[in-house]
Amino acid sequence: MENIAVIYGSDSGSTQKVAAQIAEKFNVSSQDIADIDVDDLPQYELVIMGTPTVNHGEVQSDWDYALNEIEDLDLAETKVAIFGLGDQLEYADTFVDAMADLADVCEDAGAEIIGQWPTEGYEHSESRAEEDGQFLGLAIDVERQANLTQQRVDKWAELLKASL
Numbered sequence: 001m002e003n004i005a006v007i008y009g010s011d012s013g014s015t016q017k018v019a020a021q022i023a024e025k026f027n028v029s030s031q032d033i034a035d036i037d038v039d040d041l042p043q044y045e046l047v048i049m050g051t052p053t054v055n056h057g058e059v060q061s062d063w064d065y066a067l068n069e070i071e072d073l074d075l076a077e078t079k080v081a082i083f084g085l086g087d088q089l090e091y092a093d094t095f096v097d098a099m100a101d102l103a104d105v106c107e108d109a110g111a112e113i114i115g116q117w118p119t120e121g122y123e124h125s126e127s128r129a130e131e132d133g134q135f136l137g138l139a140i141d142v143e144r145q146a147n148l149t150q151q152r153v154d155k156w157a158e159l160l161k162a163s164l
């Protein structure tokens, strides 16, 4: 399995850790969005992107700049899968909202978004990252459900592999 990038932004390290768990499933190294050249993204078959939701519904700050650049890319040949970290109790009405911002920009750039994920098993009340009863990507909550992270990652990776 080649031509896959796992990219993350992270403030306090949790998204970075989950990115490493996901990257391991694809035998690649995860990369910090702050360190990569966004212009390289269209060369990948699949780009897996992760962000925590911060500041009550916002994307992690390194993604802000990157999303402006992604807007100008042509991702018509690229599949994008998104994972988002959040806290479903403390931020129940903005849970993993930032996944929606990544999805919107990538979709506008022509990417196909894969890896939608069921909302069952979470206790939030609202999320912008929900569409047609599903999350736009993998929702991870290391504050409330850390014990579920590895099994969610394992299952999601299988789902993505089946979509390639």
Ligand SMILES: Cc1cc2nc3c(=O)[nH]c(=O)nc-3n(C[C@H](O)[C@H](O)[C@H](O)COP(=O)(O)O)c2cc1C
Pocket: 009, 010, 011, 012, 013, 014, 015, 016, 052, 053, 054, 055, 056, 057, 058, 085, 086, 087, 088, 091, 094, 095, 096, 097, 142, 143
């Ligand atoms: C100030 C602050 C605001 C947050 N806002 C949200 C939010 O709106 N929605 C959410 O789901 N999680 C929110 N979170 C929770 C973080 O997304 C969560 O702690 C995440 O695991 C942090 O990832 P990181 O360690 O990669 O930065 C917030 C956390 C902090 C500290």
